[in-house]
Amino acid sequence: MHKFKSWSRWKKGLFFLTVFIILFVELFPIFMVVTTSFKPKLQIWTSKSPFELFRPTFKNYLQVFKDRNFAKYIKNSLIIASITTFIALFLGSLAAYGFARFKFRGNFLLSMGVLASRMIPPITLSVPIFILISEWKLLDTYFSMILAHISFSLPYVIWLLLPFFKGIPASYEEAAMLDGCSRQRVFFSIFLPLVAPGLVVAAIFTFMLSWNDFLYALVLTSSRAKTAPLAVSEFIGQFAPEWGMMTAAGTVFLIPVFIFALGLQKYIIHGLAFGGDK
Amino acid sequence: MDTLNKIINWFTDGSSNKLSYHYFSRKFTPMAFIGPALLVMAILLVFPLLFSFKLSFQQWHMIEQASPFWIGLDNYFELLANKQFWNSFGLQLLFVVVAVSFELLIGLLVAVLLNREFPGNKIIRALLLLPIFILPVVSGLTFRFMYNPQYGAINYFLKLIGFNSIAWLSHPETAFAAIIIQDIWRMWPFMFMILFAGLSSLPEEPYEAAIIDGASRWRTFLHITLPLLKPTIMTAIILRTVDALKAFSEIFVMTSGGPGNATTLLSVHIYKSAFKFWELGYSAASSYMLVFIAMIFTVLLVRNMFSE
Incomplete structure (x- = not known):
């Protein structure tokens, strides 16, 4: 299985060729986003080959940030995602601790309920949430978006943290409790520092979940609380698709993704796999 | 953090009293941890789901009708x-x-x-x-x-x-x-x-x-x-x-x-x-x-x- 070094030259060559093809296919759309964002409009619409040379321009970026006020939508997205992450993480870590550390009647059923609610497609909730939010006259506010985003991120946080919390040995906490510490002091001063890496993973993924949301932005916002993904989708109208502006915005979104995927790889695996793993 | 501790204390024993610790810790402490999340999920998930369950037995064309009316299983x-x-x-x-x-x-x-x-x-x-x-x-x-x-x-x-x-x-x-x-x-x-x-x-x-x-x-x-x-x-x-x-x-x-x-x-x-x-x-x-x-x-x- 692991005998790479003993392979013949041909075999190694074939191996790297395959790896190169896979990487090429996976990275090509990203290459398209980045290069198109620096292309002049006319060339985007007439270019015969994606590898055609072009004179780089920042016009698309200027248009996105100056004419379309994109910074405002990024700000909206950041505010909504940060508050959602904070609340979901706070409530979620408390709940996951409760599920992981206490024996009580209904523990299993309730934690299964949390799992089930993670599985509910958001489109199902979008209709009732839209009706309730519009009856409460809260359409197009940060508040309504945060509520909607908590509805899907809270079960996600609990389910992500639960297996992680269960894996932490209880001996520290027991020792502290024998010394007379209360449960809540144990949680805040002993347990939370122990699980800090897990909380970082949960925070990153919750933030991303909220940041990626398009459906609720489409249903609940129109101008004041409009988020970045919805704003990007509006660059592509029915008739004159502004690919340059779309890809410029897309490139801006790629920067944190690059830092994240290249820098925090081992945390990511944890976050992805624990979406529902034991 | 302090206010939160007070709230949790209010729900739980809040003291090092052994007796109440034994009694309350079994009954109330888990709820002090899980309760807030359950409450939020009840409001943001369970309630909308029930609302939409009720809605699935009603007819409501939001633009033409002011309020929904019951039609039983007709939607289904x-x-x-x-x-x-x-x-x-x-x-x-x-x-x-x-x-x-x-x-x-x-x-x-x-x-x-x-x-x-x-x-x-x-x-x-x-x-x-x-x-x-x-x-x-x-x-x-x-x-x-x-x-x-x-x-x-x-x-x-x-x-x-x-x-x-x-x-x-x-x-x-x-x-x-x-x-x-x-x-x-x-x-x-x-x-x-x-x-x-x-x-x-x-x-x-x-x-x-x-x-x-x-x-x-x-x-x-x-x-x-x-x-x-x-x-x-x-x-x-x-x-x-x-x-x-x-x-x-x-x-x-x-x-x-x-x-x-x-x-x-x-x-x-x-x-x-x-x-x-x-x-x-x-x-x-x-x-x-x-x-x-x-x-x-x-x-x-x-x-x-x-x-x-």
């Missing part, structure tokens, strides 16, 4: 008789089955391929992860750009290997294939990552035994790797399936369900009936069908988790 009858609903239902299942099978196949092959020490392995794995973290809307729009028959990159490659260019998003079959290709491109690395993590944590001993027995590589894979990896594979399939049932934004921005209804998956159908035709009762009823499918997979996931 309408749904069962509606060709468009069954079309979406079928497309949704086909989308999930085709996309997830390809993602599993590619993910497994690449995981086996890359499961060895070679120069650059870490950076290659990290690069493969990038598509997962791309904003779904940007992914959908980028593919729409690349599918363009005049200046799209995909047709450039097709012509390069001698095919004619295709107006991907203008024909029903190719449009459906197009949304699946986008999903496979973005999500097979997810399968890869989970399966890779599973593969690299498999025990060594069975393989040593297989080498001694002189088993071929293929037989080793079939009879040792696959059975050992089965729980991981099942988890990966179910997680991806549930996520594929949620697919909406990338499809909405690529095709908005068209041409005709060729890519109107159940989620798009629900969206359209609610926010385009304002048939809120009907859309609530059809969204319960989607919940029903999602719950089947949840039960499978739970059984898979506890059968080990």
Whole structure:
């Protein structure tokens, strides 16, 4: 299985060729986003080959940030995602601790309920949430978006943290409790520092979940609380698709993704796999 | 933090009194931790779900009617008789089955391929992860750009290997294939990552035994790797399936369900009936069908988790 070094030259060559093809296919759309964002409009619409040379321009970026006020939508997205992450993480870590550390009647059923609610497609909730939010006259506010985003991120946080919390040995906490510490002091001063890496993973993924949301932005916002993904989708109208502006915005979104995927790889695996793993 | 401690103290014993500690800790402490989250989920999840359950027995055209009225099971009858609903239902299942099978196949092959020490392995794995973290809307729009028959990159490659260019998003079959290709491109690395993590944590001993027995590589894979990896594979399939049932934004921005209804998956159908035709009762009823499918997979996931 692991005998790479003993392979013949041909075999190694074939191996790297395959790896190169896979990487090429996976990275090509990203290459398209980045290069198109620096292309002049006319060339985007007439270019015969994606590898055609072009004179780089920042016009698309200027248009996105100056004419379309994109910074405002990024700000909206950041505010909504940060508050959602904070609340979901706070409530979620408390709940996951409760599920992981206490024996009580209904523990299993309730934690299964949390799992089930993670599985509910958001489109199902979008209709009732839209009706309730519009009856409460809260359409197009940060508040309504945060509520909607908590509805899907809270079960996600609990389910992500639960297996992680269960894996932490209880001996520290027991020792502290024998010394007379209360449960809540144990949680805040002993347990939370122990699980800090897990909380970082949960925070990153919750933030991303909220940041990626398009459906609720489409249903609940129109101008004041409009988020970045919805704003990007509006660059592509029915008739004159502004690919340059779309890809410029897309490139801006790629920067944190690059830092994240290249820098925090081992945390990511944890976050992805624990979406529902034991 | 202080106020919170006070609130928790109020719910629990709040003292080091042994007796009350024993009594209260069993009864109330768990609720002090879980309660706030349960309350929020009751308001933001359970209540809207019940609201929409009630709505599914009502007729409410939000623009024409001031308030809903009861029609019993009519929404469900309408749904069962509606060709468009069954079309979406079928497309949704086909989308999930085709996309997830390809993602599993590619993910497994690449995981086996890359499961060895070679120069650059870490950076290659990290690069493969990038598509997962791309904003779904940007992914959908980028593919729409690349599918363009005049200046799209995909047709450039097709012509390069001698095919004619295709107006991907203008024909029903190719449009459906197009949304699946986008999903496979973005999500097979997810399968890869989970399966890779599973593969690299498999025990060594069975393989040593297989080498001694002189088993071929293929037989080793079939009879040792696959059975050992089965729980991981099942988890990966179910997680991806549930996520594929949620697919909406990338499809909405690529095709908005068209041409005709060729890519109107159940989620798009629900969206359209609610926010385009304002048939809120009907859309609530059809969204319960989607919940029903999602719950089947949840039960499978739970059984898979506890059968080990």
